[in-house]
Amino acid sequence: MPRDLPPLSIDPCSGEPIWRQIVEQLKVQIASRELTPGERLPSIRNLGSTLKVNPRTVVRAYEELGHLGLVVTRQGQGVFVLNGEAREPASQHARRAVLEDLTRRMLAEGTRMGADADEMLAIFEETCQAMQLPLSKSETTPRNASC
Amino acid sequence: MPRDLPPLSIDPCSGEPIWRQIVEQLKVQIASRELTPGERLPSIRNLGSTLKVNPRTVVRAYEELGHLGLVVTRQGQGVFVLNGEAREPASQHARRAVLEDLTRRMLAEGTRMGADADEMLAIFEETCQAMQLPLSKSETTPRNASC
Amino acid sequence: MPRDLPPLSIDPCSGEPIWRQIVEQLKVQIASRELTPGERLPSIRNLGSTLKVNPRTVVRAYEELGHLGLVVTRQGQGVFVLNGEAREPASQHARRAVLEDLTRRMLAEGTRMGADADEMLAIFEETCQAMQLPLSKSETTPRNASC
Amino acid sequence: MPRDLPPLSIDPCSGEPIWRQIVEQLKVQIASRELTPGERLPSIRNLGSTLKVNPRTVVRAYEELGHLGLVVTRQGQGVFVLNGEAREPASQHARRAVLEDLTRRMLAEGTRMGADADEMLAIFEETCQAMQLPLSKSETTPRNASC
DNA sequence: GTGGTCTAGACCACA
DNA sequence: GTGGTCTAGACCACC
Structure with missing residues (x-):
């Protein structure tokens, strides 16, 4: 079923x-x-x-x-x-070319619509989380407040 | 000229x-x-x-x-x-919908090609720099000023 | 069909x-x-x-x-x-600017051809009717109901 | 001068x-x-x-x-x-054709932008006044308030 | 020089 | 069947 x-x-x-x-x-x-x-x-x-x-x-x-x-x-x-x-992954070089291109387009479209880089970075990080793609440098974890 | x-x-x-x-x-x-x-x-x-x-x-x-x-x-x-x-910017809501969609697609394509989230974040940040879209990058600045 | x-x-x-x-x-x-x-x-x-x-x-x-x-x-x-x-309508301000301009042009053209304002108003009202755009027409309804 | x-x-x-x-x-x-x-x-x-x-x-x-x-x-x-x-005025028939066309276009554009017929009529009357083209039925003159 | 319009026709993509 | 793309070339309007 x-x-x-x-x-x-x-x-x-x-x-x-x-x-x-x-x-x-x-x-x-x-x-x-x-x-x-x-x-x-x-x-x-x-x-x-x-x-x-x-x-x-x-x-x-x-x-x-x-x-x-x-x-x-x-x-x-x-x-x-x-x-x-x-599946064997694509070469890092090929990946990089494709991902840079997609990123450039996203940044260009966001800029056209009035977003700044920080806003787009925030969306990027949230979307990673929503898609369960973990980021190693977890900048949202609490840092020692007492430091 | x-x-x-x-x-x-x-x-x-x-x-x-x-x-x-x-x-x-x-x-x-x-x-x-x-x-x-x-x-x-x-x-x-x-x-x-x-x-x-x-x-x-x-x-x-x-x-x-x-x-x-x-x-x-x-x-x-x-x-x-x-x-x-x-130009007057699009509403934040509209921006968010478009940018989330583009980001999801980028992450999906990257994942398919074998990249992990960290690699894509690095490309994101480099591309911001290359396109002269400054990040405030508060999350990478040292947090130990009071330490 | x-x-x-x-x-x-x-x-x-x-x-x-x-x-x-x-x-x-x-x-x-x-x-x-x-x-x-x-x-x-x-x-x-x-x-x-x-x-x-x-x-x-x-x-x-x-x-x-x-x-x-x-x-x-x-x-x-x-x-x-x-x-x-x-569709969400344009702002009233934007509408007004466009419609005033179109109206001015129409009045100018009519004047050039020898029409007076009354003639153009009549055409305006008839065209509204022909296009099924209803006028509330409060200004032509009888005002003597209380008389 | x-x-x-x-x-x-x-x-x-x-x-x-x-x-x-x-x-x-x-x-x-x-x-x-x-x-x-x-x-x-x-x-x-x-x-x-x-x-x-x-x-x-x-x-x-x-x-x-x-x-x-x-x-x-x-x-x-x-x-x-x-x-x-x-200048001798154009025939009433010719005038009518031209003015109807211009009026239709104005009404269509206004409708597209979300205006209704009353709003457009108001603009029409105001524009007549602004261009010093007097309307005989002065619907803006006060009517006997005591009626 | 610039862009804008229209034509004629081939080929492809979509549903 | 539908719309979309690209080509080639003519002609016009604008500045």
């Missing part, structure tokens, strides 16, 4: 393709362990009717997740989340 | 539309003050031939920057960077 | 760009509820061939309506009229 | 051509008698330097006003406002 999976929110009016919206949200859920390795994703028909989108669109999203190495399709059984540790 | 403007790198094979690639890079350059308020962007024809893309594609990008409130076009003169301070 | 949509009249010889003519007429139709919220606009290709203009020109018009917050496009499905009530 | 003429405000960033902005504002000033028949407009060089625009642009605007029959150029002497009564 499959547990209730975390919901997805789709905006058909957004410029972003629906299949990509699904991919992005599932990527986040997998990274934050809301979807755990070995777990089965909702069936294509099921998710399609839940989100009120064409099943073909769901197929497109699951294919993309497969290409990214996050899920695997077992014929006739369904689509399953893969174990992250099993 | 116009100064040399920072270069743009376009990948026509990437799935991302060329005009959007231009927008993203110019957004970053404006946020980081590589392009300063009042400065003129390269002319449409000029940038088109530099990037080897159709001038119409550049027009599309400049229009989008105009809708984002980052540039204005003065007829017959060119397209100019607007002063960010003049 | 889509109903017959109200016709548009385009004058390619007018100095006004065709896409802007389309925008203006659709704005009026949306304001007067000739096009109701949720309704689909004619498809780009369809309207293009109807008006004998290039589909790109129609795209330009629909994009502008999107930026004005009057329509949204759903990928692969079409362009749909948005619910006006859902 | 020419009196100080009412100022013009030009926005080079607005999409509207500068020469048309000049035309529109002068049309309003002539209709409201801020510029009286027989009066001389500022010289082309003068207005060009005042508004910081190319003198050619001013020429374009004055030409248009000439075509509209609002001013006349006397070689070597300047550009003069014509007497409105001297």
